[in-house]
Amino acid sequence: MPSDKAPPEIARYETAGGVKIYKLPVLAFPPRHFTNCYLVYAHELTLIDTGSGSAESNQSLKDCFEGLRTDHGEKVSLGDVKRxxxxxxxxxxFGGLNFIREQTKAKVGIHVLDQSTVTSFRERLVVSSKNLHHFLDRAGFEKERADEFTEMNKWSKNVFKSTPVDFTFxxxxxxxxxxxxxxxxxxCPGQVCLRLGDILxxxxxxxxxxxxxxxxESIVRYNGLGHYYESLRKIRRLEGIQLGLxxxxxxxxxxxxxxxxxxxFHDRRLDRALEICDAPKSIGQIATEMFPRAADYHVLLAMTEAGAHVEYLYERGSLRVANVEEIEHESNPTLLYVKT
Ligand SMILES: [Zn+2]
Ligand SMILES: [Zn+2]
Known part of the structure; x- marks a missing residue:
């Protein structure tokens, strides 16, 4: 039996219609953040996702193609990818796109709502970070900490060079x-699932x-738990899916x-948020009660996770703002939420 620490391996799948697919587990960020890219032997050889573009990730993607040749008998290289x-x-x-562009003439496509993330990477990160700061102010963070977390959120600002895309969908x-x-x-706003016969x-x-x-969604449009639930239900309705990758x-x-x-899981988390809001609480306080052990970058993730649940409940009338009188004339005050 492979241990938990063994790196994931290339796997081969086939649709009921006979289209061959390889899973390429690319080490996007060491030590163990793997992203599954998929090589699909459709009419045009297609690569789904690219890894992060870090040196380790690009090397790992190359190693996967080497593995296809040596262990799976495929005469294929990254340069053969057409799409x-x-x-x-x-x-x-998407971070590996520049590396792939150097190796191939493949056409690159992404959902229309995430297109600007690739074509105007820095702009989109800087603008969404403004919304994040606004969110953190309202969540009750002191300015210095909100500044610190906003900077932390922009860690990738200079790691990706914006590049044009060839098509959107x-x-x-x-x-x-x-x-x-x-x-x-x-x-993610432009998140898609792709169906190929009986495989999704x-x-x-x-x-x-x-x-x-x-x-x-107050930070980035088309994020948010309401959209996420709807999207889960949409995929749940699909008939005839035998395998999810x-x-x-x-x-x-x-x-x-x-x-x-x-x-x-999210239903339980919504219940937990309501329970916490028996008395008026800021999103910061709610996040601390939900995720008491979160540290460093995980504090930011805890804040956005709690924020998404509070937003969902507030928009649907299960929470209300308890300090309206007090905050009416402040520019960006801390909001306190309480169960209705
Ligand atoms: Zn991911
Ligand atoms: Zn993601």
Missing amino acids: VIVTHGHIDH DEGDRIGDVFEVFHTPGH FTADHVLSRITPNQSP GGHEDEMRDVRGRIDDIIA
Whole structure:
């Protein structure tokens, strides 16, 4: 039995229609952040996702192609790829685009809502960081800490060089008459799942073990738990999916069962947020009670995760703002939420 520490291996799949697929587990960030890229032997050889673009990630992608040649008998190299589809605008999925452009003439596509993440990377990060600061102010963070976390959020500002894309897609499109696009916003605005016969590439929308981090829509439009629930239900309705291939972790034989688990997980977290808001609380206080052990960067993730749940409940009338009188004339005050 491979131990938990053994690196994941290349895996081969085939659709009921006979299209061959390889999972390439690319070490996006050491020591153990693997992103699954997929090489699909469709009419045009297609690579789904790219890794992060770090030196280790690019080397790992090259090593995967070497593994295809030596262990799987495929006469293929990165230069043979004709099309790259990016499943969403997170750096561990698209960051390798510049490296791939150096090696191939492949056409690159991404969902229309995440297009600017690739074409205007720094701009989009700087602008969304303004919204993040605003969110942190309202969540009750002191200015210095909000500044610190906003800077932390921009760590990747200079690691990716913006590059043009060759095509974009949206809900209902068919890429190359092969991949059926399902727009599944929530985890990321331009998140998509791609259907190829009885196989669904679920990207980071549905993963086998972790529940993808949530962030409020007040920071980035088309994020947020409301969109995420809707997108989960959309994918749950699909008939005839035999296998789900995620952007990380393992393959899923029961995508619907996994979706039910994720929905139940967030339902419980919403209940927990309501319980915490028995008395008026800021998002900062709610996050601390929800995730008491969070430290460093995880404090920021705890804040956005709690913020997404509070936003969902507030928009649906289950929470109200308790300090309206007190804050009415302040420019960006801390809001306190209480159960209605
Ligand atoms: Zn992601
Ligand atoms: Zn990811």
